Amino acid sequence: MLNIIWLVLIVSSIIVAAVTGRMEAMNQAAFAGAKAGVTVCFGLLSVLAFWMGIMRIAEKTGLMELVARALSPVISLLFPDIPKGHPAMGYIMSNMSANLLGLGNAATPMGLKAMEELQKLNPDKQQASPAMCTLLAINTASITLIPTTMIAIRMQYGSANPVEIVGTTLLSSFAATFVAIVIDRWYRYRTNRRYR
Template sequence: MLNYLWGAMIIIGIVYGAINGTMTNITAAALDSAKEAVELCITMVGIMGVWVGLMRIAEVSGIIKAATNKIKPFVDFMFPTIPKNHKAREYITTNIIANILGLGWAATPAGLMAMESLKELNHDSEKASVDMCTFLIINISSLQLIPINIIAYRSQYGSANPGIITAPAIVATTISTIVGIIFAKIMAVKHQ
C-alpha cells in the first residue's frame, strides 16, 4: 500500500512542480522535510520515553491486568457465541486494552492471534465470521484513550497547550466506537 502511495506522492509532486514552476521549492522541501523528521523524532524520544516508561510501571504493578478483567463483561456482550474460556476471548481482550492504552506494538500481535483463533472457530472459511466483523469494526473505530503521538507532534510544532485535544479526542473516539458497536450488533443479530 505504502509503496504506491509514497511513490505517487513523489512522482505527482515533481511532475506537478515542473508544470507549476515550483521546482526550486521542491528541492528545498525534500531536504528540509528530512531534517524536520529527525528534529521531530528528538521530541518524540522524550515523550514516548515517558509514556512507555509509565506503561511499564502500569504493567508490572498489575494495572493493565486489572483493566483487562474490567472489560470482560463488554467482551462477553459483544461476542456471545465464542465459547467460554476460548483463547480467542483472551486475545480480543488483550487487543482492546492495548488499543485503549495506545500500545500499538502489543495490540497488533494480539489482534492477529485473535483473528487466527476466530478463523478456527469459523472452520477455516474464507468468508468472515460475524465475530470477525464485530472485532474489526470495534478495532477500527479507534479505541485509543490518549493520543500521545499527536500530543508529541503538537508540542514540537509550538502548540500553547499540546494536550488540549485529549478530552475532545476521547469524546470523538467514544462516539465513533458507539456507532461501530451499534452497527456491528445490528448486523450480527440480522445474520444469526
C-alpha cells in the same frame, strides 16, 4: 493499489515541478518533510517507550489482569463467539488497553495476534468471522482516554496547551466506538436473519 496511488502522486509531482520550473522548491519540501518525519518519530518513540513500560509494569503487577476481569463481561457481550479463557481474549484486552491510552502503534501487534487467534476459531478461513469484524470495528474506532500520540505531536510542534484535546478526543472516540458497535450489531442481526 495503494502503492500505485503513491507512485502516481510522486511521479506527477515531479513532472509538474519540472514543467513549472520549481524543482528546487520540490526538493526542499521533500527534505523538510523527511526531516520533520524523523523528528516526530523520535519524539513519539519516547512516549511509546514510556507507555509500553507502564503497560509492562501493569502486566507484571497484575493490574492488567484486574482490568481484564473487570471488563470481561463487556468483552464477552461484544464477542459472544469466543470461548471463555481463549487466548484471543487476552490479546483483545491488550489491544483495547493500548488503544485506551492512545497507543495505536502499540495496539497493532496485539490486534494482529488477536486476529491470528480468531482465525483459528473461524470455520470459514476465506471469510472474516463476526468476531474478527467486531474487533476490527472496535479497534478502528477505539475509545481513547489519553491521546498520548497526539499530545506528543502537539508538544513537539510547540503547542501552548497540548493536552487541551483530551475532552474532545474522548467525546469523539466514544461516539465513534458507539456507532461502530451499533453498526456491527446491526450487520450481525441482519446476517443471522438471512441464514435462518
